[in-house]
Amino acid sequence: MDWQELTNLTRGRPFVVERVRLADGGVAIEGEFELPQLAQLNVEDQVFVTAFVRCHGSIKEMERIFGVSYPTIKSRLNRITQMLDFVETDPAPSRTDIIDRLRRGEITAQQALSELDGRT
Numbered sequence: 001m002d003w004q005e006l007t008n009l010t011r012g013r014p015f016v017v018e019r020v021r022l023a024d025g026g027v028a029i030e031g032e033f034e035l036p037q038l039a040q041l042n043v044e045d046q047v048f049v050t051a052f053v054r055c056h057g058s059i060k061e062m063e064r065i066f067g068v069s070y071p072t073i074k075s076r077l078n079r080i081t082q083m084l085d086f087v088e089t090d091p092a093p094s095r096t097d098i099i100d101r102l103r104r105g106e107i108t109a110q111q112a113l114s115e116l117d118g119r120t
Contacts, residue, residue, distance in 0.1 A: 007043045014040075037084050045080050052077070092118070 055061035
């Protein structure tokens, strides 16, 4: 069964994966696993996001593929965006990290204070 079938079976209701089996090693892991956010989208939204990525984010190309207007594409992107949490790719260092760097002499006291105040 693929994700599309599973998504159709659940009809958008939340579900939890309780067992994962590695295909090549026969190892199974049991527990409670939450699906990645993209897998939690309905099938149509998954197809839309996949198309958007394949189009390298070109809204003009999305208009052509789906045969709809710019506002329609933007509206759908905005709706999907609201369903996804933002993933911080460069999180601010923790207080402990800043103090450790200060102790090691990697930053000055002034730099540490600036970072602790949220300034870099």
